Each structure stands twice: as C-alpha cells, then as structure tokens.
Amino acid sequence: MPSVSRFRARPLLAAVFALGLLGAPAAGGTAAAAADDAVELTPATVDLFASPREPVLHDDDSELQIDVLVGNPGEQPLPETAVEVTLDPRPLETIDDLDGVFPEHPIELADAQIGATAAETDQRVTVTVPRDRLPFTSATESGVYLLRVALGAEADVTVPLVWQGAASTGRAGASAEAPSVRLGTIVPIVLPSDIFTLPTRSQLEELTPGWSDLLDEARAAQATLAIDPRVIAGIRAYGDEAPEPARQFLARLEASTLSSFLLQFADADPSAQADLGFTALMQPTSLDFVTRFGSFSADDDTGDDTDAGETPGSSAGEQGGDDADPPASDDATNTGDGTSPGDEPASQGGDAGPTEGDQSDGEPVPTQQTLEQLLSWDATAAVAWPAEGSADQGTLELLRLANIDAFVLDSDNIDRASGGPRVSLEQGSALITDAALADAARTALSAPNEVQRAAGVSRLSAHLLLAAQNGSEDLVLGLDRGAVGDAEDPALLVEQLRALDWVAPTGIADLDEGEALLRGSDTLEERRELLRAAVGRESSVSELGAVLVHPEYLSGYQRARLLELFATRHAAPGVDFDEVASRYRERDAELLEGVRAITTERMQLVGATTRVPVQLHNSLPFEAVVDVQVVPASAALAVQEPRFASVAVPAEGNERVLVPVHSRLSSGEPGLVVTVAATSGDLTVFTGTLPISIRSGVETIALVVLGALASLLLGFGIWRSVRRRRRASALARSGTAGGEADDSGQRAGARVTAPAE
Structure with a gap:
C-alpha cells in the first residue's frame, strides 16, 4: 500500500537515475540542484512515511497539512535534506489507480528542510501547503488525487488526497445526486493480545469503556457484531464480583438489536484445525479455574436472558472453546504466554492464571456456573469467520460437521465473484469482505505510529470515494480482530467512516446478493507444524493435573491456552508466528516440570x-x-x-x-x-x-578439638581465678601490716622529739 509503504534507499547512481526518469525537481527548483542534494546524501537505509493529517480536504479548509516521518534504522546518520511535496492534478478514476505510477510533470506544492537524522532514530516534520497553492476551487468536483512526498533522492512515497468540493457534496450533507456506496461493517468485540485467557477484574474495568464506545458506534453504523466468547465468559465468570461497568456492558450487549454471531473461543481459526485433520472443532473443557474467584447468588443465571434450552454460544459458539486464561491475581496483567512480566510472557499474571491464594473472600468459592451457562448466547446466526484467505473445502466441511453453514470470507479467498457480497456456495452461504479495505483498516488501527495510522484512514476514505464514483456494488468491511483488540480507540475509525458523505452505512442483511466461487487455500506449513506440536503436548501437560488439589483446573487452563494459540490474529500479515509459538513452547516446558x-x-x-x-x-x-x-x-x-x-x-x-x-x-x-x-x-x-x-x-575431630579447647579454657580460667584470689589476699594482708607499722612509727617519733622541745 503506497501510502504506508516502507522504502529502502537506493545506491547513489540509481537514485540519480530514478530522479531523472521522474523529472521531479528538487527543493531548489532545478534538476542539477536535486543531483547535488543526492550527491551530498550518503546511500543508506531510509524509512519514509507520509499522510495528510486529515483524511479529507474540504473546500473551506485554509491549508493542507502533510505529516512526514523519516526513520533511520541504519548505523550511520542521515544528513540534512529537503522534503518535497508534489501533486498529480488529474483525479484518479479507479481504485487500481491508487497504486498507479506518478506522472512525470506534477505540480509543486511545497517543500521543507529536515535536519540530520541520527542512527536508529526517526523524526517527524509537517509540510504545510497554503490553500492558494492547491489547484482546487469551490467548483472542483470531489475526487481522489495522488500526492508524492520525496526525501531528496533517497526515498519517495505516494499517498492519496481526498478532496471534497462544495459543488458535489457540501459539508452540510450530500446532495441527492451525490454518489455513495453502501457499506456493511463487521465490528469485533474481542480481547487484546496480552490476555491469553480471561481478563482479570481490573482489566475488565480498563476494557469496558472502550467496548462500550465501540458498541455505540457499531449501532450507529448498523454493523454486525463478531463476539469472542471470552468477553462474555470473562464477565460472567466473576458473578457478583465482576466490576459493575462490565456487568452493565454485558447487559447492553445482550439487549442489543444488532445482528451478531459468536467467534470460536479466543477467535480460534477453524481453517488451521481443518488443516491438522481435526474431525471436530476444539472445545473448552472447563472454566472452573477462573470461576473459583467469583461469587454467585442463589438465583444467578449468569445474567443472560436466554432460554435454558439453548446450546452454549449457539452453533457459532460451539466452534471454539472458552479460552480462559485465569488472572494470576485480580490486579495482575496477563502478559506473555503464561510467563512472568519480567520475561514477557509466569506467573505474574500471564497465562498462569490466578494462584490458589487469590480468592474473593478468604476461601475459593465453589463453582456454581456450568460451562454452558457461561457461554450461552442468543446469537442471531451461527457463523464462522476463518483467518483471511485461509478457507478451503476442508474448512467448510469441518464447519458443516459443527452445524455451521454460514461463513465470512475475504475477497482474496474468492476466485470469481459478481453482484453483492452475500453469496451462496455449495457448502452454504458466505459474506464476502473486501480484502483491500480490511488491509487499509488494519493499518489505520494497528500501525506503529500516528503517520501510518492516518495514512490508513486516508486510503480507506479514497477507496470508498472511488467505489462510490464508479457505482460499485455493495461492500463489506471486516475489521481485523487482532487490530481492534489492541487499538487504543477502534470506535474512532468506525465513527470516521460513518461520517464520510459518500458512505451509506447498511445492515448486512440489506446488502445485495451475488455469486462466487471458493478459491482453495490452506494454512502455512510452518504454522501448521508448530500448531501440531502444541496439540501433541497438551495431553502431557494436562496429565500433570493428577498432582493438583483440583485436577480439572490444569486441563481447562491448558485447553484455553491452546485455543488462543490458534487465534486468527496469529495468522495476520506481518505476524512472526514462530516467535509466538516459541513463547508458548517455553511455557509448556515450565508446566511440564510439574x-x-x-x-x-x-x-x-x-x-x-x-x-x-x-x-x-x-x-x-x-x-x-x-x-x-x-x-x-x-x-x-x-x-x-x-x-x-x-x-x-x-x-x-x-x-x-x-x-x-x-x-x-x-x-x-x-x-x-x-x-x-x-x-x-x-x-x-x-x-x-x-x-x-x-x-x-x-565431626569427631571437631568435637575432640572443641573439647580440648574447652578444657584448656576451663583450666586457664580456674588458674586465673585462684591466682587472682591469692594476690588479693596477699595485698590485703600487706596493707594491714603496713598500716600498723606506720602508726607505731608515728608514736615512737613523738616520744623522741618531745624532750627536745
């Protein structure tokens, strides 16, 4: 995606050659100056990202601000250089043009100087383009244009600029003739990636406000909810001990009229299970290792209003188990794969779950809620959502055995499609999400910096405007589940898309129907083998439950961890699953020590x-x-x-x-x-x-030596005592005798001297 692509620096000769082909003038205004700048720059690695600060430029905006981020991951500093912004004055015609070639003769908009970038650092600069430098007037139709941001001759990137003119779509609202595209949205309600089973009570308090905002925006966008059963079970597991805001959110979720379906517990990927030859979807075995910290009223039915006869989680919920990693303590942070906070994933909170000493009221409360009660949900449909691009005939067959014949598939998983996104397949029905939209939304939610996230929003806006202008069929945006779980404010993206004048939020059930053929795919071999090894270790770990006071705790805990390892988030682009599996394997090794x-x-x-x-x-x-x-x-x-x-x-x-x-x-x-x-x-x-x-x-020698020393010390002490007493007696006697002699001497002297007087 050009708006967020990472460009590597070219060697000096190649950089000058490319600059000549593009004909892009340097900041000084001449090709010679650009070549001089290129000569001054040291060929090195450069990361360049750029995006308009706001996704849409309106007719009454006084200026255009473009944020540029320059990263230097190399060991040598990048010298000071110029950042130049140019514009292709021709509006794009199709969505494919978003990745088109930038023209040879663009319009120069602005440039800015950026100082030297030290090694292994980055810096950000904002280039401001005054309104009068832009080739847009109030009569200019809304459209998408390409901006080119160049860092001297070292790197360049193209980003879309969405212009909304008053002539076609005013800010006060879209005119009757203004084109629009109907957009259905799937909004996941999921846990962040640092929670490997169920959240602690303190984590529930932190997560609930974001979930509540997301539910509000989903309602406004007429979205469909895809709910991780861990959210439901995570609140119910504490019963009366769950935070009040979390209980209120669950009540709102239960009462919502939005269409919804349950993901497999922990959003486990059914495609990966099918590729491993499973004949049934994995199920959780117990949540007792978490519910022991809850308290439940005698008439507590987990707070849901479902009929007692409903199966847990409906058919969709049966896909997966309940991946509940117990909280190590109520205030612990679930990090890493059950390892301690110090080493990113042990027991500080991670996967290790609550210790026996972490209890609600002095003693663990006996479990009063069954697994079925904790997972029970009145979902409007039984739907499966495999990892993007991973479903094949084996996946759909496994889901059929689980009584699930409705699927969410992305457009990359479809070989040929026509008409609307709701299609029929031989194995059932499917909802087709747009892969390009999902990729841009993933960037907007999870990019590592603000510039890249803004670029994702800009590309989403541009894609949807071009779709509207070309009379596109209905589209479905399935927000990335991992990205939503880790995003700071996913509700903001839903709000931004809903506010676009050329987007008509539409319920999934109201979208057009079409036709499609499934394109075969499978799980990557490396991921498949790492998952197979983890499955093989599960029984060895669970067997150690025989030494526990409550053996069922360990088996439930281990199955929860395993389901999370199968999560679709680990199959997303850019995820290093080998590292994820390595942390999981290390935790298994700790558990196997028993x-x-x-x-x-x-x-x-x-x-x-x-x-x-x-x-x-x-x-x-x-x-x-x-x-x-x-x-x-x-x-x-x-x-x-x-x-x-x-x-x-x-x-x-x-x-x-x-x-x-x-x-x-x-x-x-x-x-x-x-x-x-x-x-x-x-x-x-x-x-x-x-x-x-x-x-x-x-010991014998030591005792003899000690005895001898003791005897010597005793004898020496006795000798000193006797000697001291004798000396004291002698002094006393000599003192008495001397006193008598003195007295007699004085008397004799007196007698002698008296006659002389």
Missing part, C-alpha cells in the same frame, strides 16, 4: 544423624498435593522416615521437607533418591538423586 525436587550443590553431612532439607518446587499455576518418598542411593545412608504423605506445595511456589538421615560411614559421596508422585499413586512426576557428601569424621 512438582520436582530442586537439586542444588552437593550437600555435606558432618554428623552421624541429621535432618536433610529437600526443597520442592511447583511449576504449575495451581496448588498441588503430592506424596514424597526419599530412599538412600547406597548403604552408606539410612533414612529413618522415607515417606511424606500429602505434602501441599503452593502454586508456582516452594515447600521444604526435612528428611531424618543417619550416616553409616565416616566419609563418602552417596545420595538420596527423591520421588514425587500424585497422592493417588497413579502418576510419578519426578525422580531424581540429591547428592550428599558424608564427612562424619570431621
């Missing part, structure tokens, strides 16, 4: 009898209860208490068992064989040897 003894460095025994600590680690996201058996690896040790029954290990936590051990040798390198098994005895999850070093002789 409950195990942690073996660290060799532990030393310096006494004949001691209590050896055995550390148990639970890699599972739910509380485990296991039996631990410890036996000596050799006759050098004797274990006095070899079995520890029903040891509780917290979810993704540790527990220590103290094992009394008696050593029979003064030294050696024996070990303890630790076995961890389910309390039922049916499954052993770990067997390993804990290395031990015996140094009991060291």
Whole structure:
C-alpha cells in the first residue's frame, strides 16, 4: 500500500537515475540542484512515511497539512535534506489507480528542510501547503488525487488526497445526486493480545469503556457484531464480583438489536484445525479455574436472558472453546504466554492464571456456573469467520460437521465473484469482505505510529470515494480482530467512516446478493507444524493435573491456552508466528516440570544423624498435593522416615521437607533418591538423586578439638581465678601490716622529739 509503504534507499547512481526518469525537481527548483542534494546524501537505509493529517480536504479548509516521518534504522546518520511535496492534478478514476505510477510533470506544492537524522532514530516534520497553492476551487468536483512526498533522492512515497468540493457534496450533507456506496461493517468485540485467557477484574474495568464506545458506534453504523466468547465468559465468570461497568456492558450487549454471531473461543481459526485433520472443532473443557474467584447468588443465571434450552454460544459458539486464561491475581496483567512480566510472557499474571491464594473472600468459592451457562448466547446466526484467505473445502466441511453453514470470507479467498457480497456456495452461504479495505483498516488501527495510522484512514476514505464514483456494488468491511483488540480507540475509525458523505452505512442483511466461487487455500506449513506440536503436548501437560488439589483446573487452563494459540490474529500479515509459538513452547516446558525436587550443590553431612532439607518446587499455576518418598542411593545412608504423605506445595511456589538421615560411614559421596508422585499413586512426576557428601569424621575431630579447647579454657580460667584470689589476699594482708607499722612509727617519733622541745 503506497501510502504506508516502507522504502529502502537506493545506491547513489540509481537514485540519480530514478530522479531523472521522474523529472521531479528538487527543493531548489532545478534538476542539477536535486543531483547535488543526492550527491551530498550518503546511500543508506531510509524509512519514509507520509499522510495528510486529515483524511479529507474540504473546500473551506485554509491549508493542507502533510505529516512526514523519516526513520533511520541504519548505523550511520542521515544528513540534512529537503522534503518535497508534489501533486498529480488529474483525479484518479479507479481504485487500481491508487497504486498507479506518478506522472512525470506534477505540480509543486511545497517543500521543507529536515535536519540530520541520527542512527536508529526517526523524526517527524509537517509540510504545510497554503490553500492558494492547491489547484482546487469551490467548483472542483470531489475526487481522489495522488500526492508524492520525496526525501531528496533517497526515498519517495505516494499517498492519496481526498478532496471534497462544495459543488458535489457540501459539508452540510450530500446532495441527492451525490454518489455513495453502501457499506456493511463487521465490528469485533474481542480481547487484546496480552490476555491469553480471561481478563482479570481490573482489566475488565480498563476494557469496558472502550467496548462500550465501540458498541455505540457499531449501532450507529448498523454493523454486525463478531463476539469472542471470552468477553462474555470473562464477565460472567466473576458473578457478583465482576466490576459493575462490565456487568452493565454485558447487559447492553445482550439487549442489543444488532445482528451478531459468536467467534470460536479466543477467535480460534477453524481453517488451521481443518488443516491438522481435526474431525471436530476444539472445545473448552472447563472454566472452573477462573470461576473459583467469583461469587454467585442463589438465583444467578449468569445474567443472560436466554432460554435454558439453548446450546452454549449457539452453533457459532460451539466452534471454539472458552479460552480462559485465569488472572494470576485480580490486579495482575496477563502478559506473555503464561510467563512472568519480567520475561514477557509466569506467573505474574500471564497465562498462569490466578494462584490458589487469590480468592474473593478468604476461601475459593465453589463453582456454581456450568460451562454452558457461561457461554450461552442468543446469537442471531451461527457463523464462522476463518483467518483471511485461509478457507478451503476442508474448512467448510469441518464447519458443516459443527452445524455451521454460514461463513465470512475475504475477497482474496474468492476466485470469481459478481453482484453483492452475500453469496451462496455449495457448502452454504458466505459474506464476502473486501480484502483491500480490511488491509487499509488494519493499518489505520494497528500501525506503529500516528503517520501510518492516518495514512490508513486516508486510503480507506479514497477507496470508498472511488467505489462510490464508479457505482460499485455493495461492500463489506471486516475489521481485523487482532487490530481492534489492541487499538487504543477502534470506535474512532468506525465513527470516521460513518461520517464520510459518500458512505451509506447498511445492515448486512440489506446488502445485495451475488455469486462466487471458493478459491482453495490452506494454512502455512510452518504454522501448521508448530500448531501440531502444541496439540501433541497438551495431553502431557494436562496429565500433570493428577498432582493438583483440583485436577480439572490444569486441563481447562491448558485447553484455553491452546485455543488462543490458534487465534486468527496469529495468522495476520506481518505476524512472526514462530516467535509466538516459541513463547508458548517455553511455557509448556515450565508446566511440564510439574512438582520436582530442586537439586542444588552437593550437600555435606558432618554428623552421624541429621535432618536433610529437600526443597520442592511447583511449576504449575495451581496448588498441588503430592506424596514424597526419599530412599538412600547406597548403604552408606539410612533414612529413618522415607515417606511424606500429602505434602501441599503452593502454586508456582516452594515447600521444604526435612528428611531424618543417619550416616553409616565416616566419609563418602552417596545420595538420596527423591520421588514425587500424585497422592493417588497413579502418576510419578519426578525422580531424581540429591547428592550428599558424608564427612562424619570431621565431626569427631571437631568435637575432640572443641573439647580440648574447652578444657584448656576451663583450666586457664580456674588458674586465673585462684591466682587472682591469692594476690588479693596477699595485698590485703600487706596493707594491714603496713598500716600498723606506720602508726607505731608515728608514736615512737613523738616520744623522741618531745624532750627536745
């Protein structure tokens, strides 16, 4: 798509040659100056994106603003250069012209200087074109024109400019003669990509305002809703504990008169399942690992008004299970594939789900809602929506076995079509969405920067205007499910399209019928094999539920994760599924560790009898209860208490068992064989040897040395005490004798001196 294409720089000679062919003058106005500019620029990699700031230029607008984004992913800086904007004055005639060749003699509109771009950075500049520089007057008919934005000789990009003249369609409303195209829209109600099962309560609070706005715009556009059952189950799973705004939104969704259908749980792709040879669509097995955090009134019927006899999710809902990744805690953020926040996808919230300690009122509340009740939905139709371009006869056959004979297919999946978008196929009926519109809408929703997103809106507007001017048949826009889930404000795009004067929002049921033939396709081989490997590991992971307090939690959790891995969002263009599958595989590896003894460095025994600590680690996201058996690896040790029954290990936590051990040798390198098994005895999850070093002789020597030191200290202390007492007694006696001598001396002296006086 030219408006958002990423252009790589050309070598210097090629750049000058291309510039000469196009005849595009440089910012200075001469070809020579352009060549000089090209010489100054260092051949390097350049990313160039451009788009009108507003998708439509109206007759009463005073200027045209074009945003230009220059990216430098290279290691060398890009020098200062000029950005030049030119216009093809001829209006485009067909939709194919959007990707046409820019003419040799365009009209120069404006230029701007852009400073040097440092390595691995980008910068944005706005080029403003005054109204009087544009070749449009109030009498100019509405139309689509091509703009060319060039970065010196390094890169260029063409973008559509939609002009809406007062002569044909005034801003106050379209005239009776103004052409328009009837547009049906499919609006997904889905979860963002960082939630791998069900949202936490705090996430529901964050998501509900956006869902509510999207529902409002969908109603105004007479759109059809495609609902991920995780949204419904995610709110119902908490019962009375669900945030009030979320419960209100669900009530509005249930009461809506818009046509709707359920996606497979987590929007799992039925085409991928068919390519793997499945004979039935995958189903969820349990949501108990999430509903344990909810509370349900005695008369609570999950809040839906459906008849008790309805099947869960209608036929459309049966396509997929309920992919509910429990929230690790109410405030945790579900990220990564069940890994922790630190490593993008463990247990901080990701796929790991809520821990046993995260409970509503001190104790987990027993589940009172069945899977059928959580997924029950009064959908107006049973419809399947495979990944774009992926459906084939095998896909439709698998869906037929699930009692689904209505499909949403994109135009790239159709070999020949005529008439309206509602067509009949041998296997049932289909609604054909326009692939080009969907691609532009995907860019408008999910492009990484504002300039590219605006380019997507501009291309959508241009496409629809050209369709209206050419008397196009009815069109259907199926908004990309992954892009809608991750977009900041998807309702804004629906509003922008609905506001176009040449677009007539129309309900799907009112669109024209036509004819079409299915074009065969299949899932990419690499994606298919990665999915096959993940399916093969599911039973191994679920088997470990035998060590849990609630074994059904793990099987339900793992199936939910698997359904999400099958999501159509992972089949979208530009998605690195190998990376997605790698994160999933890493999480599987963590789960497959189950409950195990942690073996660290060799532990030393310096006494004949001691209590050896055995550390148990639970890699599972739910509380485990296991039996631990410890036996000596050799006759050098004797274990006095070899079995520890029903040891509780917290979810993704540790527990220590103290094992009394008696050593029979003064030294050696024996070990303890630790076995961890389910309390039922049916499954052993770990067997390993804990290395031990015996140094009991060291204890004897140490005791002798300590005893000798103690005896010496005691004898020395006694000797010092005796000596101190003797010295004190001697001083006391000598002090007394000296005092008496002094007194007698004084008396004698007195007698001697008295006669002399």
